Amino acid sequence: MSAVRLFGLGALAMLLGLDCLARLLRLVRARRGAPRGPLKEVLFFPVDITCVEHLLRAGEALPNSCPCPLPHGQETSFTRLLRHLLSASTSLDLCIFAFSNQSLSRAVLLLQARGVVVRVVTDTSYMAISGSQISTLRRAGVNVRHDMGAVYMHHKFAVVDGRLLITGSLNWTTTAIQCNKENMLVTEEPDLVQPFIREFQRLWDSNDPARHCPHG
Incomplete structure:
Protein backbone atom coordinates (compact mmCIF):
# COMPACT_ATOMS: atom_id res chain seq x y z
CA MET A 1 0.00 0.00 0.00
CA SER A 2 1.43 3.36 -1.00
CA ALA A 3 2.35 5.99 1.56
CA VAL A 4 -0.17 8.42 0.03
CA ARG A 5 -3.00 5.94 0.48
CA LEU A 6 -1.94 5.18 4.03
CA PHE A 7 -1.87 8.90 4.80
CA GLY A 8 -5.35 9.34 3.35
CA LEU A 9 -6.78 6.47 5.39
CA GLY A 10 -5.13 7.84 8.50
CA ALA A 11 -6.59 11.29 7.91
CA LEU A 12 -10.05 9.81 7.35
CA ALA A 13 -9.81 7.80 10.55
CA MET A 14 -8.77 10.91 12.47
CA LEU A 15 -11.73 12.91 11.09
CA LEU A 16 -14.14 10.13 11.99
CA GLY A 17 -12.64 9.98 15.46
CA LEU A 18 -13.03 13.75 15.94
CA ASP A 19 -16.64 13.57 14.75
CA CYS A 20 -17.41 10.80 17.24
CA LEU A 21 -15.72 12.78 20.01
CA ALA A 22 -17.78 15.88 19.17
CA ARG A 23 -20.99 13.82 19.24
CA LEU A 24 -20.01 12.34 22.58
CA LEU A 25 -19.30 15.77 24.09
CA ARG A 26 -22.68 17.09 22.90
CA LEU A 27 -24.40 14.07 24.47
CA VAL A 28 -22.58 14.57 27.78
CA ARG A 29 -23.46 18.29 27.87
CA ALA A 30 -27.10 17.56 27.09
CA ARG A 31 -27.30 15.00 29.89
CA ARG A 32 -25.70 17.46 32.30
CA GLY A 33 -28.27 20.10 31.40
CA ALA A 34 -25.79 22.38 29.66
CA PRO A 35 -27.34 25.73 28.70
CA ARG A 36 -28.74 25.90 25.19
CA GLY A 37 -28.64 29.64 24.79
CA PRO A 38 -30.84 32.47 26.08
CA LEU A 39 -34.28 31.59 27.39
CA ALA A 61 -43.78 25.06 56.28
CA LEU A 62 -46.89 24.09 54.32
CA PRO A 63 -49.46 21.46 55.26
CA ASN A 64 -49.27 18.16 53.43
CA SER A 65 -52.41 19.04 51.53
CA CYS A 66 -53.74 22.50 50.74
CA PRO A 67 -57.38 22.84 51.85
CA CYS A 68 -58.41 25.11 48.97
Whole structure:
Protein backbone atom coordinates (compact mmCIF):
# COMPACT_ATOMS: atom_id res chain seq x y z
CA MET A 1 0.00 0.00 0.00
CA SER A 2 1.43 3.36 -1.00
CA ALA A 3 2.35 5.99 1.56
CA VAL A 4 -0.17 8.42 0.03
CA ARG A 5 -3.00 5.94 0.48
CA LEU A 6 -1.94 5.18 4.03
CA PHE A 7 -1.87 8.90 4.80
CA GLY A 8 -5.35 9.34 3.35
CA LEU A 9 -6.78 6.47 5.39
CA GLY A 10 -5.13 7.84 8.50
CA ALA A 11 -6.59 11.29 7.91
CA LEU A 12 -10.05 9.81 7.35
CA ALA A 13 -9.81 7.80 10.55
CA MET A 14 -8.77 10.91 12.47
CA LEU A 15 -11.73 12.91 11.09
CA LEU A 16 -14.14 10.13 11.99
CA GLY A 17 -12.64 9.98 15.46
CA LEU A 18 -13.03 13.75 15.94
CA ASP A 19 -16.64 13.57 14.75
CA CYS A 20 -17.41 10.80 17.24
CA LEU A 21 -15.72 12.78 20.01
CA ALA A 22 -17.78 15.88 19.17
CA ARG A 23 -20.99 13.82 19.24
CA LEU A 24 -20.01 12.34 22.58
CA LEU A 25 -19.30 15.77 24.09
CA ARG A 26 -22.68 17.09 22.90
CA LEU A 27 -24.40 14.07 24.47
CA VAL A 28 -22.58 14.57 27.78
CA ARG A 29 -23.46 18.29 27.87
CA ALA A 30 -27.10 17.56 27.09
CA ARG A 31 -27.30 15.00 29.89
CA ARG A 32 -25.70 17.46 32.30
CA GLY A 33 -28.27 20.10 31.40
CA ALA A 34 -25.79 22.38 29.66
CA PRO A 35 -27.34 25.73 28.70
CA ARG A 36 -28.74 25.90 25.19
CA GLY A 37 -28.64 29.64 24.79
CA PRO A 38 -30.84 32.47 26.08
CA LEU A 39 -34.28 31.59 27.39
CA LYS A 40 -37.14 32.12 24.92
CA GLU A 41 -40.69 31.23 25.88
CA VAL A 42 -44.21 32.23 24.79
CA LEU A 43 -47.15 32.14 27.22
CA PHE A 44 -50.79 32.22 26.15
CA PHE A 45 -53.91 33.09 28.13
CA PRO A 46 -56.61 32.57 29.38
CA VAL A 47 -55.73 29.79 31.79
CA ASP A 48 -57.65 27.56 34.16
CA ILE A 49 -57.63 28.68 37.78
CA THR A 50 -55.19 26.62 39.87
CA CYS A 51 -53.67 26.86 43.33
CA VAL A 52 -50.39 28.83 43.41
CA GLU A 53 -49.71 28.77 47.16
CA HIS A 54 -46.71 26.47 46.67
CA LEU A 55 -45.06 29.26 44.66
CA LEU A 56 -46.04 32.21 46.82
CA ARG A 57 -45.17 30.46 50.09
CA ALA A 58 -42.00 28.71 48.97
CA GLY A 59 -39.71 28.06 51.91
CA GLU A 60 -42.57 28.11 54.43
CA ALA A 61 -43.78 25.06 56.28
CA LEU A 62 -46.89 24.09 54.32
CA PRO A 63 -49.46 21.46 55.26
CA ASN A 64 -49.27 18.16 53.43
CA SER A 65 -52.41 19.04 51.53
CA CYS A 66 -53.74 22.50 50.74
CA PRO A 67 -57.38 22.84 51.85
CA CYS A 68 -58.41 25.11 48.97
CA PRO A 69 -60.76 23.57 46.35
CA LEU A 70 -58.63 24.61 43.35
CA PRO A 71 -56.63 22.09 41.27
CA HIS A 72 -53.08 21.58 42.56
CA GLY A 73 -49.76 20.82 40.93
CA GLN A 74 -50.73 21.99 37.44
CA GLU A 75 -48.29 23.97 35.31
CA THR A 76 -49.97 26.78 33.38
CA SER A 77 -48.93 29.98 31.67
CA PHE A 78 -49.79 31.80 34.90
CA THR A 79 -47.60 29.58 37.08
CA ARG A 80 -44.81 30.03 34.54
CA LEU A 81 -45.24 33.81 34.78
CA LEU A 82 -45.06 33.64 38.57
CA ARG A 83 -41.94 31.47 38.45
CA HIS A 84 -40.19 33.94 36.15
CA LEU A 85 -41.08 36.88 38.39
CA LEU A 86 -40.05 35.08 41.56
CA SER A 87 -36.67 34.22 40.02
CA ALA A 88 -35.64 37.86 40.64
CA SER A 89 -32.70 38.12 43.03
CA THR A 90 -31.65 41.78 42.71
CA SER A 91 -34.21 43.89 40.83
CA LEU A 92 -37.65 44.01 39.26
CA ASP A 93 -38.68 46.89 37.01
CA LEU A 94 -42.40 46.73 36.25
CA CYS A 95 -44.16 48.94 33.72
CA ILE A 96 -47.86 48.09 33.81
CA PHE A 97 -51.09 49.73 32.70
CA ALA A 98 -53.60 47.92 34.95
CA PHE A 99 -52.64 45.89 38.02
CA SER A 100 -55.35 44.26 40.14
CA ASN A 101 -54.46 40.55 40.38
CA GLN A 102 -53.76 39.70 44.00
CA SER A 103 -51.45 36.72 43.33
CA LEU A 104 -49.18 38.88 41.19
CA SER A 105 -49.30 41.57 43.87
CA ARG A 106 -48.26 38.99 46.48
CA ALA A 107 -45.36 37.94 44.25
CA VAL A 108 -44.12 41.54 43.98
CA LEU A 109 -44.49 42.04 47.74
CA LEU A 110 -42.61 38.80 48.37
CA LEU A 111 -39.72 40.06 46.24
CA GLN A 112 -39.77 43.38 48.12
CA ALA A 113 -39.59 41.48 51.43
CA ARG A 114 -36.61 39.49 50.13
CA GLY A 115 -34.70 42.71 49.50
CA VAL A 116 -35.20 42.82 45.73
CA VAL A 117 -35.26 46.43 44.46
CA VAL A 118 -38.72 46.86 42.95
CA ARG A 119 -39.71 49.86 40.82
CA VAL A 120 -43.13 50.31 39.25
CA VAL A 121 -44.33 52.72 36.58
CA THR A 122 -48.09 52.78 36.04
CA ASP A 123 -50.83 54.85 34.42
CA THR A 124 -52.37 57.69 36.40
CA SER A 125 -55.93 56.94 35.30
CA TYR A 126 -55.85 53.28 36.33
CA MET A 127 -53.84 53.39 39.54
CA ALA A 128 -56.86 54.38 41.64
CA ILE A 129 -59.57 52.17 40.11
CA SER A 130 -61.42 49.71 42.32
CA GLY A 131 -59.26 46.68 43.06
CA SER A 132 -55.98 48.26 41.94
CA GLN A 133 -52.99 46.85 43.82
CA ILE A 134 -50.85 49.97 43.40
CA SER A 135 -51.79 51.46 46.78
CA THR A 136 -51.03 48.09 48.41
CA LEU A 137 -47.55 48.11 46.88
CA ARG A 138 -46.95 51.69 47.96
CA ARG A 139 -47.94 50.96 51.56
CA ALA A 140 -45.37 48.15 51.55
CA GLY A 141 -42.65 50.58 50.50
CA VAL A 142 -42.46 49.70 46.81
CA ASN A 143 -41.21 52.61 44.70
CA VAL A 144 -44.08 53.60 42.39
CA ARG A 145 -44.26 56.41 39.86
CA HIS A 146 -47.25 57.21 37.67
CA ASP A 147 -47.20 58.62 34.19
CA MET A 148 -47.81 62.38 34.20
CA GLY A 149 -48.44 62.77 30.49
CA ALA A 150 -51.73 63.35 28.71
CA VAL A 151 -51.82 59.91 27.01
CA TYR A 152 -52.16 56.43 28.48
CA MET A 153 -49.05 54.69 29.76
CA HIS A 154 -50.17 51.46 28.08
CA HIS A 155 -47.02 49.33 28.42
CA LYS A 156 -47.18 45.87 29.99
CA PHE A 157 -43.67 44.62 30.62
CA ALA A 158 -41.30 43.61 33.38
CA VAL A 159 -37.51 43.29 33.47
CA VAL A 160 -36.09 40.82 35.99
CA ASP A 161 -32.52 41.36 37.24
CA GLY A 162 -31.73 43.38 34.11
CA ARG A 163 -31.56 40.15 32.11
CA LEU A 164 -35.07 38.73 31.61
CA LEU A 165 -37.86 40.47 29.72
CA ILE A 166 -41.55 39.62 30.20
CA THR A 167 -43.80 41.49 27.78
CA GLY A 168 -47.01 41.11 25.81
CA SER A 169 -50.68 42.07 25.70
CA LEU A 170 -51.50 40.88 29.23
CA ASN A 171 -52.63 43.41 31.82
CA TRP A 172 -52.05 42.15 35.35
CA THR A 173 -55.74 41.66 36.04
CA THR A 174 -57.71 38.55 36.92
CA THR A 175 -60.02 39.15 33.96
CA ALA A 176 -57.10 39.22 31.52
CA ILE A 177 -55.54 36.08 33.03
CA GLN A 178 -58.70 33.99 33.27
CA CYS A 179 -60.96 35.33 30.50
CA ASN A 180 -59.07 37.14 27.75
CA LYS A 181 -57.06 35.81 24.82
CA GLU A 182 -53.64 37.24 25.63
CA ASN A 183 -49.96 36.54 25.02
CA MET A 184 -46.64 37.07 26.76
CA LEU A 185 -43.09 36.70 25.50
CA VAL A 186 -40.35 35.77 27.97
CA THR A 187 -36.80 36.19 26.71
CA GLU A 188 -33.20 36.71 27.78
CA GLU A 189 -32.10 37.87 24.32
CA PRO A 190 -29.99 40.98 25.08
CA ASP A 191 -31.03 42.71 21.84
CA LEU A 192 -34.64 42.57 23.04
CA VAL A 193 -34.06 43.15 26.76
CA GLN A 194 -31.88 46.25 26.48
CA PRO A 195 -34.38 48.52 24.66
CA PHE A 196 -36.97 47.80 27.37
CA ILE A 197 -34.41 48.63 30.07
CA ARG A 198 -33.80 51.97 28.38
CA GLU A 199 -37.54 52.64 27.96
CA PHE A 200 -38.22 51.89 31.61
CA GLN A 201 -35.43 54.20 32.75
CA ARG A 202 -36.69 56.97 30.42
CA LEU A 203 -40.20 56.69 31.90
CA TRP A 204 -38.85 56.46 35.44
CA ASP A 205 -36.76 59.60 35.02
CA SER A 206 -39.41 61.61 33.16
CA ASN A 207 -42.01 60.88 35.85
CA ASP A 208 -39.84 61.83 38.81
CA PRO A 209 -42.14 63.87 41.07
CA ALA A 210 -39.28 66.26 41.80
CA ARG A 211 -39.32 67.34 38.17
CA HIS A 212 -43.01 68.23 38.32
CA CYS A 213 -43.18 70.01 41.65
CA PRO A 214 -43.58 73.79 41.44
CA HIS A 215 -40.49 75.63 42.59
CA GLY A 216 -40.91 78.44 45.03
